[in-house]
Amino acid sequence: MALGGKSDVVADGTNNITLDHEKREPHQETLSNAGFYQYDAEKTEERGRKMSRIGGPKDIGVGGSDSGSVVSVGKQMELEASNAIKYRTCSWPKTAALLFSEYICLAIMSFPYSYSILGLVPGLILTVVIAAAVLYTSLIVWEFCLRHPEIRDVCDLGQMLYYGWRWVWYLTAIMFLLNNTFIQGLHVLTGAKYLNTMTNHSVCTIGFSAIMAVISWICSLPRTFDTLSKLATLSAFFTFISVLLAAIFAGIEAHPKGYNSGGPSGTLVGEPKVLVIASSSTTFVSGMNAFLNISYTFIGQITLPSFIAEMKEPKDFPKALWAVTIAEIIVFSLVGAIVYAYTGTQYNTAPAFGSLGNELYLKVSFSFMIPTLIFLGVLYASVSARFIFFRIFEGTRHKGNHTVVGWASWAGILAVLWVVAFIIAEVIPFFSDLLSLMSSLFDSFFGFIFWGTAYMRMRAADYGPGWITKRGIRGLWGFSLNVGIILVGCYMLTAGTYATVQSIIDNYHSGLFGSAFSCASNGL
Numbered sequence: 001m002a003l004g005g006k007s008d009v010v011a012d013g014t015n016n017i018t019l020d021h022e023k024r025e026p027h028q029e030t031l032s033n034a035g036f037y038q039y040d041a042e043k044t045e046e047r048g049r050k051m052s053r054i055g056g057p058k059d060i061g062v063g064g065s066d067s068g069s070v071v072s073v074g075k076q077m078e079l080e081a082s083n084a085i086k087y088r089t090c091s092w093p094k095t096a097a098l099l100f101s102e103y104i105c106l107a108i109m110s111f112p113y114s115y116s117i118l119g120l121v122p123g124l125i126l127t128v129v130i131a132a133a134v135l136y137t138s139l140i141v142w143e144f145c146l147r148h149p150e151i152r153d154v155c156d157l158g159q160m161l162y163y164g165w166r167w168v169w170y171l172t173a174i175m176f177l178l179n180n181t182f183i184q185g186l187h188v189l190t191g192a193k194y195l196n197t198m199t200n201h202s203v204c205t206i207g208f209s210a211i212m213a214v215i216s217w218i219c220s221l222p223r224t225f226d227t228l229s230k231l232a233t234l235s236a237f238f239t240f241i242s243v244l245l246a247a248i249f250a251g252i253e254a255h256p257k258g259y260n261s262g263g264p265s266g267t268l269v270g271e272p273k274v275l276v277i278a279s280s281s282t283t284f285v286s287g288m289n290a291f292l293n294i295s296y297t298f299i300g301q302i303t304l305p306s307f308i309a310e311m312k313e314p315k316d317f318p319k320a321l322w323a324v325t326i327a328e329i330i331v332f333s334l335v336g337a338i339v340y341a342y343t344g345t346q347y348n349t350a351p352a353f354g355s356l357g358n359e360l361y362l363k364v365s366f367s368f369m370i371p372t373l374i375f376l377g378v379l380y381a382s383v384s385a386r387f388i389f390f391r392i393f394e395g396t397r398h399k400g401n402h403t404v405v406g407w408a409s410w411a412g413i414l415a416v417l418w419v420v421a422f423i424i425a426e427v428i429p430f431f432s433d434l435l436s437l438m439s440s441l442f443d444s445f446f447g448f449i450f451w452g453t454a455y456m457r458m459r460a461a462d463y464g465p466g467w468i469t470k471r472g473i474r475g476l477w478g479f480s481l482n483v484g485i486i487l488v489g490c491y492m493l494t495a496g497t498y499a500t501v502q503s504i505i506d507n508y509h510s511g512l513f514g515s516a517f518s519c520a521s522n523g524l
Contacts, residue, residue, distance in 0.1 A: 051147050052461040054160065072149050073314060083400030087224055090311045094229035096320035098307055098379065099300075101232035103328055104239045105376050106190055106369055107297040109246065109351035111336025116345040117290035119277035120337060126294055127333050134298045135325045137451035137485065141301050142317045144454050145308045153306045153387050154446065161454055172445075176387065179302055179442035180380040181417055185424030186434055187377030188212045189522075190351070192425070194373060196523030197353075198363060204519035206426060213422040216374055220381045220414045225310045228382060235375035242368035243331065246353055247338040249361035256347040257357040272344020279345075285506070288499035289436045292492070293350070296439035298328065299447035306383050354524035362524060377421070385413045426517045433504050440496030448489030452482035 077088045090098075115123035144157060151157050158172035159165065191212030192205050222228055250256070258268045278287065308314045340348060343355040353369075356362040389410055393399040398406035428434055459467045459478065468475045 051143065051458070053147050054457045054461045073312075076149070077312065080400055084402050085223055085400050087310050087400075088312055089224060089226040090229065090307070092311070092313065092316035092319045094226060095307050095311055095317060096323050097229045097232040097236065098225060098303075099320055099324040100236035100327070101239075101372065101375055102300050102303060102379060103297070103324055104236045104331065105297070105372050106187075106239075106351055107293070108239075108243050108332055108335055109339075109353060110293045110297070111332055112340040112343060112348045112352040112355070113350040114290040114293045115336050115340045116275065116348050117278065117282060117286050119275045119279075120340065121276050122278060123290075123294070124333055124337065126291065127336070128329060130295055130298045131325055131329050131332075133485065133488075134301070134447065135321065137448065138301055138304060138321050139318060140451045140455050140458075141304045142308065142314070142321070144458060145305055146314060147458065149314070151305050152309045152390060153383070154302050154304075154450075155387065157305050157454075158450065161450060161457060173387070175442055175445060176302060177384055179438060179446065180384040181420050182424060182434070182438045182442075183380045184216070184377040184417065184421035185428070186438075187216065187373055188418075188421050188425035189428075189434070191216075191370075191373045193522045193524065194366060194370060196521045197366060201521035201523055205522055206517060206519060209422055209425050212374075213418045213425075216377050216381065216421075217414055217418045219374055220378045220385070220418070221411060222382070223386070223410060225307065225382070228379065231371075231375055232379070235371045238368045238370075239372040240331065242365055242372075243335045245361075245365040245368060246356065247335050249356055249358065249365055250339045250342040250352075253342075253356065253358045253361060255357050256343040256355050257349075257362075258347055259357060267346050269346070272342060272347055274341055275345055285499045285503050288496055289433065289503050292436040292439040292443075292496050292500065295443055295447065295492070296436070297332065299439070299443040301451065302442070302446040303380070303383050306386070349524070351524075366524070381414055381417050381421075384417055385410060388413050428516075433500060433507065436496070436500040436503065440492050440500050444489040444493035444496065448485050448492065452484075452486035452489070455482040455485075 073088065077086075080086050080088065111123070111127070118126065141157075144161075145151050148157075148160060151160070153176070155169055155172045155176055159169035162168040188209050192208035195203070195208040195211070196205060219231070256272060260270070261268050304317075308317055311317060339352045339355065343352065348355045353362055353366045356365065390399065392409065393406065397403060398409070428437075455478065459471075459475070463470050463475075468479045471478070
């Protein structure tokens with residue numbers, strides 16, 4: 001598999017695709033014997049690796065218009081060329097901007113908390129391991145989308161992955177919409193937290209949450225990722241500035257917030273303590289929550305099929321992926337380690353802005369986070385809205401043109417999503433455990449289980465029965481690795497969900513959380 005090289009997708013006249021290393025125009029296509037469009041290939045001296053579809057062309061999802069055929073990327077661009085609204089318009093730098101805005105986000109500031117539970121060294125190792133696993137599985141997503149260019153989102157992919165079963169599409173759609181709406185709710189919650197912090201709780205928290213939801217709804221209205229990519233660039237830039245300032249301020253201030261105050265539990269005493277490894281008193285519940293917080297920040301494969309579906313050249317996607325992964329490892333590790341080193345186990349909070357003892361430092365660094373507090377929720381709202389919108393208006397003029405019905409429906413779908421997000425933010429008014437809950441319920445599938453299965457389906461299609469032994473050590477290694485990936489997902493789903501629910505119950509009993517729909521301040 002070429003990683004960001006000059007490889008193109010080439011048909012061989014069957015239900016197979018070959019990665020060929022000769023550059024050609026994306027619109028240069030012919031109708032293959034299989035009855036669907038592929039790139040028009042010329043023979044080259046260098047032989048590419050054959051990539052087979054896991055099944056023949058078929059209808060996918062609900063309301064689709066594929067009609068039993070598969071239309072390639074170039075043909076899709078031809079079909080929408082006369083539309084006022086075009087979707088296949090993203091270059092790889094624009095896709096990289098979307099990925100940066102998705103991953104370089106507020107959740108970075110939960111890393112100091114995770115390191116305080118796991119210990120600095122295990123936390124840093126886990127950061128690199130999870131980043132590598134997500135990179136590997138994201139490349140599997142990309143390869144699967146190259147083989148099946150008709151895929152519009154992870155729901156189409158899930159149904160195709162599990163033998164075309166319609167119930168899988170519905171189940172995936174439910175998880176997909178819940179995951180995205182929970183993330184929207186998280187950003188409504190943190191937006192209210194920001195406004196409370198900046199204004200010293202000048203308005204009821206419910207009012208701040210409503211303000212955040214309305215602003216986010218307005219920013220969600222653009223209908224293409226090409227337009228959103230411009231906002232994504234600004235979001236990622238300001239987030240980087242925000243976490244950089246937080247790390248600098250943590251290092252230069254005299255003491256973290258609550259220094260030697262004792263606190264409600266009497267633990268806020270002494271100099272900041274940095275654990276190299278986890279304390280012997282660390283419980284399974286707290287350790288699992290710390291692992292899930294780190295996992296949540298990295299795992300974003302749920303949006304990748306939607307991003308790839310709007311790229312002009314999907315083969316360039318690994319360029320964006322590698323750039324983001326390298327930046328993630330550097331930023332997450334440095335910010336997490338530096339802030340933890342200066343705030344210690346006893347003084348750090350999630351998000352870590354609350355650990356800054358100087359109120360000016362806290363407000364300045366947190367203020368640079370406001371673009372991503374808005375935009376990341378906007379991005380996930382847009383992904384969910386286009387999933388619903390495309391199913392309703394596929395094959396109609398409302399999808400690709402400026403019509404009253406089209407725009408009213410788009411705005412209405414977004415409004416419903418943001419109302420639900422607002423309700424989630426008010427019913428589950430906590431940050432760290434909300435990250436863990438989303439990670440255990442949804443990232444188990446969209447971060448691990450789906451992609452281990454996808455690898456096996458693709459290799460079985462390429463090499464036929466006995467593919468594990470036919471490829472020798474590579475086959476055995478690939479099979480073992482992806483079984484491990486599936487098992488990690490299953491462990492997150494079961495043990496992770498148990499640990500998160502237990503943590504929520506414990507924290508409610510201890511009075512750490514406010515009540516649902518409360519006016520009380522949630523500021524830092």
